[in-house]
Amino acid sequence: MFPKFLRSTLPSMKESPGVVDLLGVLAYAELSAYARMTEDAATLAPSLADRAALSELAVTEYAHFRLLRDRLAELGADPDAAMTPFVGALDAWHAQTRPTDWLQALVKTYVGDGIALDFYREAARLLDPSIAKLVDEVLVDEGRSQFAVERVRAAIEAHPAEAGRLALWARRLVGEALSQGQQVASARPELALLLMESQQEGHTDISRLFAKLTEAHNKRMAAMGI
Amino acid sequence: MFPKFLRSTLPSMKESPGVVDLLGVLAYAELSAYARMTEDAATLAPSLADRAALSELAVTEYAHFRLLRDRLAELGADPDAAMTPFVGALDAWHAQTRPTDWLQALVKTYVGDGIALDFYREAARLLDPSIAKLVDEVLVDEGRSQFAVERVRAAIEAHPAEAGRLALWARRLVGEALSQGQQVASARPELALLLMESQQEGHTDISRLFAKLTEAHNKRMAAMGI
Numbered sequence: 001m002f003p004k005f006l007r008s009t010l011p012s013m014k015e016s017p018g019v020v021d022l023l024g025v026l027a028y029a030e031l032s033a034y035a036r037m038t039e040d041a042a043t044l045a046p047s048l049a050d051r052a053a054l055s056e057l058a059v060t061e062y063a064h065f066r067l068l069r070d071r072l073a074e075l076g077a078d079p080d081a082a083m084t085p086f087v088g089a090l091d092a093w094h095a096q097t098r099p100t101d102w103l104q105a106l107v108k109t110y111v112g113d114g115i116a117l118d119f120y121r122e123a124a125r126l127l128d129p130s131i132a133k134l135v136d137e138v139l140v141d142e143g144r145s146q147f148a149v150e151r152v153r154a155a156i157e158a159h160p161a162e163a164g165r166l167a168l169w170a171r172r173l174v175g176e177a178l179s180q181g182q183q184v185a186s187a188r189p190e191l192a193l194l195l196m197e198s199q200q201e202g203h204t205d206i207s208r209l210f211a212k213l214t215e216a217h218n219k220r221m222a223a224m225g226i
Numbered sequence: 227m228f229p230k231f232l233r234s235t236l237p238s239m240k241e242s243p244g245v246v247d248l249l250g251v252l253a254y255a256e257l258s259a260y261a262r263m264t265e266d267a268a269t270l271a272p273s274l275a276d277r278a279a280l281s282e283l284a285v286t287e288y289a290h291f292r293l294l295r296d297r298l299a300e301l302g303a304d305p306d307a308a309m310t311p312f313v314g315a316l317d318a319w320h321a322q323t324r325p326t327d328w329l330q331a332l333v334k335t336y337v338g339d340g341i342a343l344d345f346y347r348e349a350a351r352l353l354d355p356s357i358a359k360l361v362d363e364v365l366v367d368e369g370r371s372q373f374a375v376e377r378v379r380a381a382i383e384a385h386p387a388e389a390g391r392l393a394l395w396a397r398r399l400v401g402e403a404l405s406q407g408q409q410v411a412s413a414r415p416e417l418a419l420l421l422m423e424s425q426q427e428g429h430t431d432i433s434r435l436f437a438k439l440t441e442a443h444n445k446r447m448a449a450m451g452i
Contacts, residue, residue, distance in 0.1 A: 028274075034281065035268035042261035048254075048306040048313075052295065055260065059288050062281060069278065080274040087274075 018194030022123055023072050023131075024082030025090075025184070025191065029116055030065035031083070032090045034058045040105040050102070053147055057109060060141050067134050085188060089180040096176045103155055103162065104169050106148040107224065111173045113145045114220045118213055122195055152224045167226045174217045178210050244420030248349055249298050249357075250308030251316075251410070251417065255342055256291035257309070258316045260284045266331040276328070279373055283335060286367050293360050311414060315406040322402050329381055329388065330395050332374040333450065337399045339371045340446045344439055348421055378450045393452045400443045404436050 037058035045051035072079040099105040117139065124135035156163045185192035195209055263284035271277035295305040325331040343365065350361035382389045411418035421435055 031274075031278070031281070032268075035264050038261050038264040038284075042258075048257075048309055052257070052291070055257070055288060058264075059285050062285050065278070083274055 018188075018190040018192075019131075020072065020075065020077045020082050021085070021188050021191035022119075022194060023068050023075075023077075024079075024084075025086040026116065026119060026123070027065055027068035027072065027079060028083040028086045028090055029119075030061045030068060032087075032094060033112055033116070034061040034065060036094050037061065037105075037109060040099055040108070044099060044102045044105045046102055054105065054109065057113075057144055057148075060144055064138050064141070067137060071131065071134055086184065089184050093176055093180045097173050103152060103166060106152050107166055107170055107226075108173055110145050110148040110152070110220060110224065111170055111217065112177075114216065115174070115177055115213060117142060118216050122209075149224050152226070156225045163226050166224075167221070170217075170221055170224075170226060174214065178213070181210065244414075244416040244418075245357075246298065246301065246303045246308050247311070247414050247417035248345075248420060249294050249301075249303075250305075250310075251312040252342065252345060252349070253291055253294035253298065253305060254309040254312045254316055255345075256287045256294060258313075258320060259338055259342070260287040260291060262320050263287065263331075263335060266325055266334070270325060270328045270331045272328055280331065280335065283339075283370055283374075286370055290364050290367070293363060297357065297360055312410060315410045319402055319406045323399050329378060329392060332378050333392055333396055333452075334399055336371050336374040336378070336446060336450065337396055337443065338403075340442065341400070341403055341439060343368060344442050348435075375450050378452070382451050389452050392450075393447070396443075396447055396450075396452060400440065404439070407436065 035058075037054055041051045041054035041058060045054060069079040072082050097108060099108050120135045120138050124132045124139075152166065156166070261284075263280055267277045267280035267284060271280060298305040298308050323334060325334050346361045346364050350358045378392065382392070411421075
């Protein structure tokens with residue numbers, strides 16, 4: 001911990017208060033994803049091997065949470081205080097997108113992970129080098145949710161009627177995420193400003209960032225064959 | 227995988243079929259403890275820091291599950307098949323001992339971990355050296371649930387009336403464990419035989435092992451001040 005007047009002189013401390021918000025929202029996103037994926041694995045997996053495979057991803061999310069929390073502490077921020085403003089929106093997203101079967105759980109894992117990775121990439125573009133390193137560590141695990149893609153593709157090939165149902169589900173996942181994101185953006189203007197700056201094109205319209213996220217989402221949908 | 231006739235010549239393969247049972251029951255105990263502790267952390271922790279502290283223990287249980295599963299695979303056993311006979315008893319234990327508040331969750335973590343560690347120690351006494359190494363790796367984490375002891379002691383010091391309630395809770399936890407254990411022992415005689423052999427005193431009464439577990443449990447209760 002550093003006295004407040006010293007913090008702004010720390011070489012790794014970015015001036016914008018939006019940085020702590022960004023690390024805080026990502027930290028709680030990882031902590032809550034870990035808990036939800038663990039529960040989905042325990043209650044929806046068709047076999048113990050599948051349960052272990054999804055639990056493995058959940059534990060990886062927890063490891064990312066640990067990196068983010070430690071980074072917040074190194075920056076002199078209180079991790080709990082940094083996460084608290086985002087608990088409501090992320091818990092609401094999970095409550096509104098509770099999967100009812102294994103395929104929905106896999107699609108949610110891949111979609112949720114994907115949106116988080118998009119945010120990490122934004123973060124890497126604009127934050128200091130030590131945070132870029134953290135982002136690199138997280139992105140190393142990017143391929144891990146590939147197993148979800150393969151399972152969903154195989155299920156759709158075997159039962160083509162599943163495609164429509166899962167497409168609707170994915171649309172709901174991203175729709176609820178954008179809706180929660182809009183509320184977060186208006187409640188945390190500094191975070192919104194930080195993410196808009198990262199677009200580096202002079203646009204200050206949050207809908208531009210959302211359009212970008214939606215485009216990335218559509219690519220992921222195509223990868224799953226839905 | 228090795229042909230069946232070769233398995234008994236593997237240097238690390240213990241003859242008794244109870245060994246696969248013992249690794250199987252421990253593996254599912256770890257996998258289910260991980261899921262339940264994660265849920266308790268998400269739903270009962272009074273702060274995000276407490277939630278992270280219990281989640282940290284949960285993730286450690288998952289790491290133990292991984293060691294056990296990999297060891298089963300190395301022995302030529304199918305991990306899922308080895309765990310399956312114990313899913314019912316362990317799920318029933320968790321269903322009958324669902325904590326309703328944070329202190330109950332902490333007591334359950336410490337009691338459950340303690341019983342598991344007693345079984346690991348029995349396993350270390352009788353299994354081949356490579357399994358003894360696995361047990362050593364697990365026992366390294368023994369001190370981790372100490373945080374639960376400290377929180378419970380502090381809570382009882384602040385509110386002495388909690389002691390009686392938590393003592394009843396702990397008795398229920400161990401009572402349900404012994405009751406599920408008795409059913410497992412009669413359904414899996416080879417496992418029961420293996421554990422009784424480990425007493426190395428010629429007694430073939432499962433109640434002797436249970437008495438030993440109860441004694442260890444009482445010591446843990448004293449450590450928590452209940």
